[in-house]
Amino acid sequence: MRFVLSGDSDCPIARIALGYGGSVKMESGSMVYSRDVEISGGLNSKKKGLGGVLGAIGRSITSGESMFITTATGTGDKGEIAIAPPIPGKIVELVVDADRQYCLNTGAFLACDNSVESTMVNQGISKAFFGNTGGLFVMEMSGSGSVLVSAFGDILALDVVPGTPLTVDNEHVVAWDAGLDYRIEVASGMFGFTTGEGLVNTFTGSGRVYIQTRNLGNLAQALHPYLPSPSN
Numbered sequence: 001m002r003f004v005l006s007g008d009s010d011c012p013i014a015r016i017a018l019g020y021g022g023s024v025k026m027e028s029g030s031m032v033y034s035r036d037v038e039i040s041g042g043l044n045s046k047k048k049g050l051g052g053v054l055g056a057i058g059r060s061i062t063s064g065e066s067m068f069i070t071t072a073t074g075t076g077d078k079g080e081i082a083i084a085p086p087i088p089g090k091i092v093e094l095v096v097d098a099d100r101q102y103c104l105n106t107g108a109f110l111a112c113d114n115s116v117e118s119t120m121v122n123q124g125i126s127k128a129f130f131g132n133t134g135g136l137f138v139m140e141m142s143g144s145g146s147v148l149v150s151a152f153g154d155i156l157a158l159d160v161v162p163g164t165p166l167t168v169d170n171e172h173v174v175a176w177d178a179g180l181d182y183r184i185e186v187a188s189g190m191f192g193f194t195t196g197e198g199l200v201n202t203f204t205g206s207g208r209v210y211i212q213t214r215n216l217g218n219l220a221q222a223l224h225p226y227l228p229s230p231s232n
Helices: 049-063 125-130 216-226
Strands: 002-006 013-018 023-027 031-035 037-043 068-074 079-083 091-096 102-104 109-113 116-122 137-143 145-150 155-160 166-169 173-177 181-186 199-204 207-212
Touching: 013 023, 013 068, 013 109, 023 079, 031 037, 031 068, 037 079, 068 079, 091 137, 102 145, 109 116, 109 137, 116 145, 155 166, 166 207
Parallel strands: none
Antiparallel strands: 002 013, 013 079, 023 068, 023 109, 031 079, 037 068, 091 145, 102 137, 102 173, 109 145, 116 137, 155 207, 166 199, 173 207, 181 199
16 A cells, blocks of 8 residues: 555544555545545445345444445546544554454554455454453454554554563553454453553453554543533
């Protein structure tokens, strides 16, 4: 994927170059503008017919992922499309290949090469019940190519080494190496009541975790007292 980031460092857009016939998959509704590009949409499912419709609906309900996936295809040698996430923050490229695949948290996906596949992987009832990392599923990226992910605030990469688990607040997790083991648990006390902390992800093994420096849930709570009530 050939792209450049433009605009303010806290609120960038990704400008993706597309030659004739070149294409990328991107989050539905993320386009800012385009030149010499054809936009097409389809269900976010590999299945056809009714099975594809039900599969896309199921993925949307259980993971928070959009039912639709948008594909941008270049119609000229200088095709270009600009995309942006819905919230302010950084955009980072992850390179997927045979040696490294990634799992993405809900809302992290922005775009990927057409050669990259996304699969919803069942993460188990216990993790789905406790966490906000995609409900019953997480999005696993495979194949070969680039993936653009976005976050609220900055994105930092943290390495996990054997014998030293890494614990991250659940709302700050953006993406992680698919080979890492992880569990979702209460930070301390009864759902964190004694410390003010809630759910955390604890990663073990060898790999990398990408985190966001801001928490959208905390921002919503901070703004709540200033929002008008329904009676107003």
